[in-house]
Every structure is written in C-alpha cells, then in structure tokens.
Amino acid sequence: MMFKKKMVMSLIAVLAILSVATMTQAAPPAGFDDNEIRIGQWGPQTGPAAPWGSVARGSKLLFDVVNEEGGINGRKIKYFIRDDMYNPAQTVAVVKELVERQGMFAFVGGVGAACGMAVKDYLAANKIPWVGPSAADQDFVNPLNPYLFAVYPLYRDEANILTKYIVDKLKMKKIGILYQNDAYGKDGLEGAKERLATYKMGLVAEIPVEPTEKDLASQILRLKNSGAEAVLMYVNPTAAVIALKTSANVGFKPQWVSANTLSDYPLMFKITGGLFEGVITGAFGEIPDSKNPLMVKYRDAAKRLNPQERWGTFYYAGILFADPIVEALKKAGRNLSADAVMKALNSIKDYQTIGPKITWTEKQHQGTDSVMIQKCGPNASYIQLQGWTSNDLATWKK
Amino acid sequence: MVEGLAIGACYGLFATAVVIIYKTSEVVNFAQGEMAMFSAFVAFHILSVYEWPFWAAFVITMIFSILLGILIEYLFLRPAKHPSILGLIVITLGVEMLLMGLAGWKWGAEQKYFSLPLNPSVTYEPVKGMIVTNWAIAVFAVTAFIMLFLYVFFKYSKLGIAMRATQQNKHAAKIMGIRTERVFSFAWGFSSLIGAVAGMFFASRATLDPAFMMEPFMRAFAAAYWGGLMSIPGVIIGGGLMGLIENFFGYYWPHWKPIVAFIVIILVLCVRPSGLFAKHFVKKV
Numbered sequence: 165m166m167f168k169k170k171m172v173m174s175l176i177a178v179l180a181i182l183s184v185a186t187m188t189q190a191a192p193p194a195g196f197d198d199n200e201i202r203i204g205q206w207g208p209q210t211g212p213a214a215p216w217g218s219v220a221r222g223s224k225l226l227f228d229v230v231n232e233e234g235g236i237n238g239r240k241i242k243y244f245i246r247d248d249m250y251n252p253a254q255t256v257a258v259v260k261e262l263v264e265r266q267g268m269f270a271f272v273g274g275v276g277a278a279c280g281m282a283v284k285d286y287l288a289a290n291k292i293p294w295v296g297p298s299a300a301d302q303d304f305v306n307p308l309n310p311y312l313f314a315v316y317p318l319y320r321d322e323a324n325i326l327t328k329y330i331v332d333k334l335k336m337k338k339i340g341i342l343y344q345n346d347a348y349g350k351d352g353l354e355g356a357k358e359r360l361a362t363y364k365m366g367l368v369a370e371i372p373v374e375p376t377e378k379d380l381a382s383q384i385l386r387l388k389n390s391g392a393e394a395v396l397m398y399v400n401p402t403a404a405v406i407a408l409k410t411s412a413n414v415g416f417k418p419q420w421v422s423a424n425t426l427s428d429y430p431l432m433f434k435i436t437g438g439l440f441e442g443v444i445t446g447a448f449g450e451i452p453d454s455k456n457p458l459m460v461k462y463r464d465a466a467k468r469l470n471p472q473e474r475w476g477t478f479y480y481a482g483i484l485f486a487d488p489i490v491e492a493l494k495k496a497g498r499n500l501s502a503d504a505v506m507k508a509l510n511s512i513k514d515y516q517t518i519g520p521k522i523t524w525t526e527k528q529h530q531g532t533d534s535v536m537i538q539k540c541g542p543n544a545s546y547i548q549l550q551g552w553t554s555n556d557l558a559t560w561k562k
Numbered sequence: 563m564v565e566g567l568a569i570g571a572c573y574g575l576f577a578t579a580v581v582i583i584y585k586t587s588e589v590v591n592f593a594q595g596e597m598a599m600f601s602a603f604v605a606f607h608i609l610s611v612y613e614w615p616f617w618a619a620f621v622i623t624m625i626f627s628i629l630l631g632i633l634i635e636y637l638f639l640r641p642a643k644h645p646s647i648l649g650l651i652v653i654t655l656g657v658e659m660l661l662m663g664l665a666g667w668k669w670g671a672e673q674k675y676f677s678l679p680l681n682p683s684v685t686y687e688p689v690k691g692m693i694v695t696n697w698a699i700a701v702f703a704v705t706a707f708i709m710l711f712l713y714v715f716f717k718y719s720k721l722g723i724a725m726r727a728t729q730q731n732k733h734a735a736k737i738m739g740i741r742t743e744r745v746f747s748f749a750w751g752f753s754s755l756i757g758a759v760a761g762m763f764f765a766s767r768a769t770l771d772p773a774f775m776m777e778p779f780m781r782a783f784a785a786a787y788w789g790g791l792m793s794i795p796g797v798i799i800g801g802g803l804m805g806l807i808e809n810f811f812g813y814y815w816p817h818w819k820p821i822v823a824f825i826v827i828i829l830v831l832c833v834r835p836s837g838l839f840a841k842h843f844v845k846k847v
Contacts, residue, residue, distance in 0.1 A: 210666065210671070211666070211671060213671070214670065214671040214672065215671065215672045215673075345817075371816050372816055372817055373816075374819075374820040376776070376777040376820075377777065377819075377820060378764060378767065378768050378774070378777050378778055379569045379767070379805075379808070379809075379812075380812075381565035381566060381569065381809060381812070382565075382566065382808070382809040382810070382811075382812030382813040382816075382819070383812050383813075383816050383819075385565075385813060386812070386813050386816070401673055401769070402673055402768055402769050402771070402774070405673070405768055405769045406767060406768045409767060409768075410565075410767075413565075413685060413693075413695045413697070414565075414685070414693050414695075415685065415693070431672070431673075434675050435673045435674065435675045435769050436675070437675050437677055
C-alpha cells in the first residue's frame with residue numbers, strides 16, 4: 165500500500181516537473197521590437213578569470229556609441245551583460261535566462277572556449293546568431309555551425325605566422341615551445357610544426373605544461389640545454405610569469421614569442437616585474453595608441469563614457485568582436501528579421517574596423533586567418549613589428 | 563637539481579605547517595593554503611599600498627598570520643559541538659572557501675606581482691652546471707632554521723611536550739593539567755606563520771592571486787604523507803625527495819611531471835600506509 169502511494173506521489177512529482185519544463189520550452193520571446201534590439205554577452209566579471217571580463221564591457225562601449233549616434237534604423241540596442249564566473253554550468257544558466265525571459269536577438273563575444281561550447285548548440289537550436297566568440301576553438305567553426313560567426317584568429321594560424329616571422333625575420337633556426345597541455349597549447353604546437361615542416365626543420369624542444377603547475381625549473385633547464393634561440397609560449401599568464409622568472413634565474417635569455425593571449429602588456433609587465441620587456445606576441449587588434457581613425461574615435465568615447473576602465477587590449481577586443489553584428493543589422497534595414505541578419509552576416513566580405521579583415525560565407529564561418537605581430541617595449545609600451553599578416557598554410561580555407 | 567631540492571624544501575616547509583596542526587589535533591587543515599595566500603596578500607598590501615619597507619611588512623605579516631591562525635581556530639573549530647575529525651576537516655574546507663572569497667573580494671582575481679628582496683640575477687655556480695639562486699639559498703636557510711627551532715621546541719619546551727601529549731590523548735592531557743585549548747591556539751598560530759613564510763616563497767616564484775596556493779598545498783600534502791604526517795624531519799625529506807623526483811621527470815619526461823608525485827603517494831599508501839618515516843602508529847581504543 166505504502167509502496168503504491170509512494171509511486172503515485174513520485175509520478176505526480178515527475179509530471180509536475182515535466183509540465184514546468186515543457187512550459188519553458190515554449191517559443192522564447194522575440195529578440196526585438198519597434199524600439200529596441202536585445203543583444204547579450206556572458207563573461208567573467210568575478211572569479212579567477214575576471215581580468216578577461218573587460219571584453220564584455222568593451223562591447224558595451226560600442227553599443228553605447230551606436231545608440232548615441234541614433235541607433236540602427238530607428239532602433240536602439242539594449243545590451244545585457246551576465247556574469248558566468250568562467251564556469252560553463254553558469255554560462256548555460258545565464259544564457260537560458262536571457263533567451264527565455266528577456267528574449268535575445270543575438271549574442272556577441274563570450275569569454276572562454278569551454279563556456280562557449282556549453283551553449284553553442286543551445287543558441288543554434290533557438291536560431292540565435294552568436295558573433296565573435298572571445299576564444300579560438302576549431303570546434304566552433306569545424307564542422308560549420310550556421311549560427312556561429314568567428315572573428316578570433318585560430319591559435320594554429322597564429323603559431324604558423326609567428327614561426328614564419330622567427331625564421332624569416334629574426335633568422336633564428338633553433339626554436340623551442342612551451343605549451344599548455346590542452347587544446348589551446350596543442351593548436352599552437354601544431355601550427356609551429358606545420359610551418360617548420362615547410363623549411364624542413366623541427367622544434368628543438370617541445371615542453372608541455374599543466375595550467376596549474378607552479379614550478380618550471382626542470383622544463384626551463386631542458387629548453388636551455390636544447391640551445392633554443394627562440395621559444396614560443398602557448399601558456400596562461402601565471403605560467404608565463406614562472407617561465408620568465410625561472411629563465412632569468414638560470415641565465416637563459418631566448419627571444420620569447422607568445423600567443424595573443426598574453427598581449428595585455430601592462431598586465432604582463434607588472435606581474436613579471438618588467439621581465440616581459442622584449443617579448444614578441446601575436447595580436448588580434450591594433451596597438452592601444454594606434455592612429456587608426458576608428459581607434460581614436462573609440463578611445464575618446466571610452467574616456468568620456470567609461471573613464472574608470474583601463475584602455476587595454478581585451479577591453480577594445482570587445483568592440484572588434486561585436487562590430488560585425490552592428491554592420492549586419494545596418495544592412496538588414498528597418499524591416500528586421502533573423503533571416504535578414506543571417507543573410508547579411510553570411511555576405512560580410514573584407515570587413516575591417518580595428519581588428520583583422522573579416523569574411524564569412526554560407527560555407528565558412530572562420531572570419532580571418534590574420535594576426536599582427538607586436539613587441540613589448542620599455543614600460544609596457546607597444547611596438548608594432550608587422551601589420552596584418554595572413555597564414556598561407558591555413559588548412560581550413562581549402 | 564639544486565632548484566628541485568629548493569622547491570622540495572619549500573613544499574616540505576609548507577607541509578610542516580600541515581603537520582603541526584595534524585600532530586596536535588589529527589585534523590588535516592585544508593584551509594592551510596588559503597591562510598598562507600591571505601597572509602601573502604597582506605604582505606603585498608603593506609608593500610604596494612602603504613609602501614613600507616620589506617622587513618616591516620614581513621614582521622607585520624608574521625604577526626597577522628599568527629593572529630589569523632588563532633582566530634580561525636577560535637571562531638570556527640572550537641565552537642563545533644561533539645566534533646568528529648571528519649566534521650572538523652569539513653570546517654577547514656569551509657574556511658578555505660571563505661578566505662578565497664574574501665581575498666577575491668578585497669584584492670580581485672587579477673594576478674599580482676610579489677617579490678622578495680632577493681636579486682634574481684645574482685646566482686652562484688660552485689660546480690660547473692650547478693646553478694644556485696638566491697631564492698634557493700633563502701629557502702634552505704629558512705627551512706633549516708625552522709626545523710632546528712621545531713626540534714628543540716618539541717623535544718625540550720614545556721609547550722612542545724604539552725602539544726605532543728594533547729595529540730596522544732586529549733582527555734588524559736586535560737586531566738594532567740594541560741590547557742588543551744591553549745595548545746590548539748598555539749598550534750594554529752604557529753602553523754599559520756610557517757605557512758605564510760612558505761606562501762611568500764611560492765608567490766615570489768610565480769604570481770599572487772586568490773587561487774595560487776591550491777596546487778602547492780596538494781603537493782605539500784603529498785610530501786607530508788610521504789613523511790607520515792607525524793614526523794617533521796620526515797616531511798622535509800619527503801618534500802625534498804618529491805622536488806627531486808618531479809624535476810627529474812620534468813627534465814626527461816615533462817608529460818609525467820604533474821602526476822608522478824601522486825602516483826608515488828598511492829604506492830607509499832599501499833606499501834607503508836603510515837608513511838615512509840613514521841613509526842608505525844596504532845591508536846588503541
């Protein structure tokens with residue numbers, strides 16, 4: 165008897181949950197009306213990755229400027245930032261909340277490959293375009309996800325370009341790599357190997373690093389003994405600090421060359437106690453004090469609208485990741501629809517603002533294969549070594 | 563090689579902090595790393611915001627770390643009613659989260675630069691190919707000093723003997739007139755101080771951020787286990803061994819470096835469950 169009663173109760177409970185679930189499954193509210201277009205972004209505003217949270221605030225600057233200039237075809241952009249603390253489970257929660265409660269027209273940016281992976285299928289299922297993820301991941305673009313439009317250059321392409329620069333311009337033959345033992349680091353490793361193969365060369369040392377390691381003495385010694393003249397770094401900021409400090413200790417002074425992930429020179433300069441000077445990095449945006457007219461415009465706008473924010477690379481990356489959606493919304497015209505914007509996004513060709521040139525087609529959503537090459541000068545200044553450079557070996561283009 | 567020993571000594575030093583608390587109360591303090599992190603942040607704050615000289619900051623931080631240890635024991639562990647060892651360990655986990663959250667709120671998650679007044683470009687090469695850094699010398703000196711102090715303390719001082727007695731049988735110790743509460747306060751304060759010293763060594767090698775002591779704590783715990791969690795010279799040898807083994811693997815098979823310490827822990831547990839250097843210790847019921 166008791167058992168039966170329990171069964172009935174639990175059945176009722178399950179039904180109740182299911183009915184609630186199906187209720188929320190009902191079509192989410194539309195992402196726009198006659199007066200506004202709702203765009204969202206997730207990003208860590210607190211927690212361990214909070215320094216990257218500036219990306220989401222950078223996109224806000226762009227939308228504020230657009231709204232100041234009268235909006236797009238008579239509509240203002242209403243922008244939502246949600247803190248996911250760099251935790252994919254939180255990303256899912258905040259994205260669902262935005263889509264199902266507020267109604268979202270599109271998402272832009274979004275820090276973290278794992279966070280993006282957690283929501284990319286959900287966004288596609290709800291037919292919501294996602295422009296300019298703030299992470300490079302081959303899985304974002306291959307196979308093609310019709311609703312995901314990538315701006316960020318792939319680490320593999322970047323490593324290719326940087327390696328070419330080391331061999332051709334710096335005339336160095338002995339190259340080692342220190343890479344994080346995950347998709348990010350391994351993409352860098354692949355790119356470097358791919359490029360060196362065209363010179364019939366190989367890496368003199370391939371050293372993996374776990375993201376949490378706090379001691380790199382033996383790994384650095386190995387690099388030193390390999391005779392490496394240049395060392396590529398595909399690691400996180402903390403590992404880079406340990407590597408540079410340890411190298412200084414053992415008197416190892418190669419040319420360090422790093423991924424764009426370490427291109428926030430003021431931060432890196434500060435936390436390495438100045439050892440970052442002389443490091444060459446890839447970059448996905450112009451240098452902070454660039455004379456590019458759009459850079460001047462946004463820099464002035466930032467001073468006016470968000471004066472307490474530091475004008476750093478990750479802050480204005482938020483602008484260049486979000487730029488294409490503004491362009492597509494303009495093209496789509498007053499008679500707005502998701503299809504019209506998708507069509508506009510798919511026909512963006514050689515579109516450039518303060519980042520690389522972006523081209524998307526119906527079949528290819530990796531927007532670019534280009535990076536700049538920059539160097540950290542005295543007092544964390546930016547020196548541009550090479551302008552936008554594309555990767556002639558990019559496999560995804562074929 | 564020397565660098566490996568030095569980092570090992572650093573793990574050992576930090577493990578000593580774990581062992582001191584374990585020795586008196588059989589509680590593994592999971593908040594140890596975050597207590598050290600918090601103290602290192604205090605030092606950082608005094609250095610960068612008030613711009614006081616290093617030694618002043620050092621002394622204040624040491625005092626702070628002792629108070630922090632005593633306070634945590636007083637506020638969180640002492641009020642626990644009928645505590646089981648497991649319950650107390652869970653409390654330390656809670657304290658760990660709390661401290662991490664507090665540090666994140668006060669100083670932010672961005673990495674900070676922290677350095678000791680040791681010139682990194684001055685190195686010595688007594689034998690060719692063997693590079694000794696200032697950092698390593700400082701670690702060895704501090705570790706040796708603390709070891710010596712602890713040895714004398716536990717062997718000869720009244721408080722040291724009281725601490726050992728408390729560990730062996732709290733109630734008997736109480737009956738014999740030992741104020742066990744005071745012993746616990748002291749153990750926590752002293753352990754926190756040693757942790758803070760080790761934390762500053764770690765921070766000066768890498769960066770300072772709220773999560774920076776998690777990994778060193780795991781390794782120090784491993785070193786403590788090798789030594790048997792009870793024997794202080796044992797954990798220093800455990801730490802040194804671990805530093806050497808890790809660096810050996812880091813040089814020849816860098817893929818294996820991060821896990822080798824933990825593989826060895828499992829092996830040690832299988833072969834000698836009470837650690838390499840502990841006298842086999844069975845608690846009588």
